[in-house]
Amino acid sequence: MQAGGVCDRCNFCIVDKLNSYNGICPIDKCPGSGGYPECINATTFLGRITDKCSDSYDFEVWKFGAQGKSPTIIPAFTPKLREVTPYNRMVGAVVVSQRRRKKQTCIPNLIRNDIKRYTESVAAGVSCPSTQGYDGTPYGYDPTFMPFSGIYNGKLRPEEFYAPSERYTLVDANGHSSLSYPKGFFPHQYNQNRLDLNMDGMLSPSELQADKLTPVSKNNSQIVSSSVNTFKLYFDERLTQKQADAMVQFAKDGKFIDSQTSDVTVELVTFNAVHGLFAYVQIFFTWDSSGNIGWNYQLDTFDIDGILYPNAFTIFLMIFVLLCLCLNCFMEIQDVLTQARKFSLKEYILDPFNWIDWLHFTFMWGSIITWAFLFNVASRFSINEYYPILFYGPKYSNSTRRQSFFEAPVAANKPAQARFFRTLNQPEYDFLVFINEMQELASAVRIYSGFAGVSVVLFIFRLLKSLHFQERMGMVTRTIHLAAVDLFHFVLLFIIVLIGYAIVGYFLFGQEYEGMKDFSSSAKTLAIFLVSIDTTQFYASMQHAGGDVSLQIFLWSYLFIAYFILVNIFLAILVDAYATVKEGTDNASGLLTELSSIIFHGIKRQLPLGARFISDQRFKSLLAKAKNRVDSKNQIKQNVNKLMSNRKAILVPGNLQIDKHTLQRILRNNSGSVHPEDNYLSFQGFDDEAIFELIERYGTDISTFQEQKNRDLKEFISLENMRRLVAMNLVQNEIHEDQKEILQYLRDLAKTKVVSEAEGGRAAARRESESQVAIGSLSLTILSASNLPKMDVIRKSDPYCVAYVDGEVRQEIFMTET
Structure with missing residues (x-):
């Protein structure tokens, strides 16, 4: 109270001057109204106090500590153990990030005038989300200064925490502007500490005067580019349950989520010291323009020490796999060159198992490259002891800033009394860099795991291929090979049915059932129906969306065609092919029989049987010697070319065929120099190899x-x-x-x-x-x-x-x- 019994300016003004009484106090909070007592002259009460109160007292510091050592007025911060679950400690803070769409009018998207008029009937109109980037304009409210909020504090004044540019402005009917509520949420690049030069948590009049002269953005060295135009709320590890609840209430009452919200991501990092594992959790919420809010989550775990410091056995396995891969690639390249020399490269390319081999090589090398990238990312990983992101008041006593005896000071060991989500620039930057490193690690782990997983699957396919030589062990590959044509046509037929029903499902049930909200989701849902049908997951939504009759016709017709017919056709194709393969392998030797024969063969090689036994190796060497006695490679090639050329001929219009001999006769009988007048070129210098190459290039197999x-x-x-x-x-x-x-x-x-x-x-x-008589019979x-x-x-x-x-x-x- 000032002299003369006049109240000091109230600390809970909502709109300066607009809601004031004599330019000092708000009308609804003046003495005698709003539940507050009338102003009382405190002189009578102070006169009864014999001791004079003072803001400062003289004392000797060494009585409360060691002489010559500065006392600790504010205890140093010590990190708290915040466990999300047992043994899983929270690192830094829980981060809630929001990206906001820019506003644009919906009127140009409408055609009918009556619908346009209906849309324009509301005062502010209806805004449509823009796809041109995200909005980084500060928004929302600080509910600390809003009387309806549960965290409203009438003893605080907005001008002590917010600059005029950080508050909303109201313009009355006469064109006079007044400051209103302060804004509550600011983008990452906004510097909330720009005016608080002494970092005491409050703004002095001299600091407020620099509002329009101070840049609003942080230094580039404190801005993370991936977080620009992103609004972030931090709940760091220093908060108590009560403080965290108040901050949640701040976000709720301050309208953190509104009509411009595009997506919200909640991020959390934990560390398990027992297993040395980091866990990075992301929960995504996405606001669709249709009004649906979809959500998803992603959990990644990784062992930094396990990546950087693998044990000896892991190193041995990695080196062994690398050597095997190099050897396997070398052998496959040799196989390609051999097929090329045999003029069988086309057959090699058309063999699907060869494609599996090269696909496996690709993913294996991809696994090695992505592991090297993962190792590089892990080597750059670092973590601080703690991340004091939120602003917790000044680092020293602020008793000198108190304007009256009854004004509560801002304590350094407590959160800010207003502007709860104000952050310290450098700790926030350090933590966001840490989060980006976690994202990069998680991405590298997922890519490496994908390559490694596919490599294992392809290795299984190659193992089945390698067992193809043994009739009984190769039954899988032989069955697939025999049924390949029928399976191909079955897949085409199944795709046709699936596409048709996916389109019908999208049109009938997509407006309500999320599993058929688009074509791809509808196709996935129908494919899942063939494996598992849980009616509790879809029946009610589909029934409400398309009606019971439509659902029954759609569901049972699909099950009849796809499940009872197509699936059984698929099984019949495999069973029929397997029966044929099984019939052909009834008399074949088993794997154990062949292994025993190989073992006995090796034993016989070691026994002195002499001329009574010829080993496979000896037989191979004899064949190799016999091969060396035949014609040279060029002669063999010429003979092969001769035999193959007899099967080919060049087809010309008129159903005429030109074989090798005819082509030789045509080219050599007409040999000579170049004649410009008829543009004829001599072929006299070319041998049989060139003629065979022409036959190979333009010829057609006439045997067919x-x-x-x-x-x-x-x-x-x-x-x-x-x-x-x-x-x-x-x-x-x-x-x-x-x-x-x-x-x-x-x-x-x-x-x-x-x-x-x-x-x-x-x-x-x-x-x-009449004249004769019968003489016998x-x-x-x-x-x-x-x-x-x-x-x-x-x-x-x-x-x-x-x-x-x-x-x-x-x-x-x-x-x-x-």
Whole structure:
């Protein structure tokens, strides 16, 4: 209280002058209002105190310490043991980082005028996130000076902690501006200590006058480029639970997260001294423009000492692997050169297992290179004893800054009473450099682990390839090789089905079910359905998004096609191929049998069997000697070229073929010098090797054409034989019809003649019977008939037998059935 009973200026002004009473006190906090007592003249109370209070007292320092030694007014800082979990100590601080999108209007993105008017109906309009970088403008509020906040402190004044440029400005209807709440959050590059020259935690009037004259950015040596325009909150290891809760309340009430938030990352580093392991944890929160907040996390652990100082066994393994890799690469290069000399380089390239070999070499060398990079990063790694990032007040007593007896001093061993997240520039820079080193280490470890992991998988594939020579141990590779064509077409069919259902799933359920929010997520979810279906993870969301009927049709049709049909087709392809391979290896020797034969062979080599046994090595040497007695390599090459050239020819329009001999005759018969008039070049100086090279370059293997020609000829002959059989059949049908007509004519003629003869015969018989007497009887038995001619062309023959008695009248007496 000042003389005359006038209140001092209140320390909790919200807006200077705007909310003041007589330019001194806020209206709602004046004496007698707002729950505060009226101003009382303290002279009456001070008069009752006989002892005079003083701000300073004389005393001898040596009574409280060793004489001649300066006393410790403020104890030195000692790092606290902050364990996140047992044995895992927090390093430095927990960092919460935010990047903010710039604002831009959404109106240009809209087409309909009524929607534009609706969007513009709100006072500030609707802002859309910009993709042009991030916003580094200070924002938010310091809730220490906001009466509604739980951490509001009415005894503090904003001008003691914030410069005018660090506070919001309000303009009234008359155009008068007034300072309002201070801003709460500042980007990394902003220097929050720029005006506090003596670093006592408060701003004096003389320091405030330098507001517009002092740069707002830190020195370049204290700025981490990757953190520019990033707003960071630090919770260092000195905080108590109560202090940390107050700082969380500060971030909440101060609007740390608002509509411009793009992403928030929480970072934490721990160290486990038991195992010597650092752990780097990152938790990511991402604000989508659709309103969804996605999250993810990443945990990386690494042993710095294990990287820099490996044990003897690890060093031995590393050297052994490196030597094996060099030897293997050398042998593979020799194999390539051998295939090139044999003119089989194309077959070598088309072999998929050779691609696996080179892919394995690539990842192995990648593992070595990334390990060297990891070693280099680990060698540059360093850590400080502690990181006092947050500003904890002055480093000395500030009693001289107190303006009145009742004003609480800012203590050096306590956090700041306002501006909680103010940091010290150099410790913050050191800690961010440490965090960047942790990120670089984590990235190097992930890359190295990726290369090493893929190398192990490819090594397994190469091991399976190396076992291909043994029929029983190579059943996996033989099965895959036999089923390769069917598997390729199956994969194409499966991809078609998966793409179709992924598109349908995205359109039906993507607006609500996160697993199908885009095409790639939908495809992954459908692939997971084939392995595991947990209805609790997707059923409710998909049912709400697309309806129960759509879900049932989509789900069961996909399971029927993809699971019950395609998966079983896949298994059937493998089982069928395996059955074929297994059938071919039933009589093959097993691995143990072959190993035992090799062992017995080695034993026989050591025994004195003489001429009774020829070892494999001896047999190989004999073959090598026989090989040395044959033609030279050039002769062999010429013979091979000759044999191969006979199979190739140059095809020209008109279905003409030019083989080696024809090409030799064309080139050498027309040899001579260059003739400018016809632009003809002599080939006289080229030998058979050059002609063979031309055949190889432009020739085509005519054996395939000859085989095709033979197949065409066989097909033509088959068609010609069929045509002749059809023609013969038609002729036989015509002959058969003619035979039927002739036979019918003969039957008619025979009936006419038989009737006349029968009438004459009966008359003669009557006359003879009248004149003759029977002299005996004749018995006839018909047994069989053979070698009868085939009278029908198509049907089987139906022969019959007719018996006659010769006499004066030839009479038919019996006829068998057909």
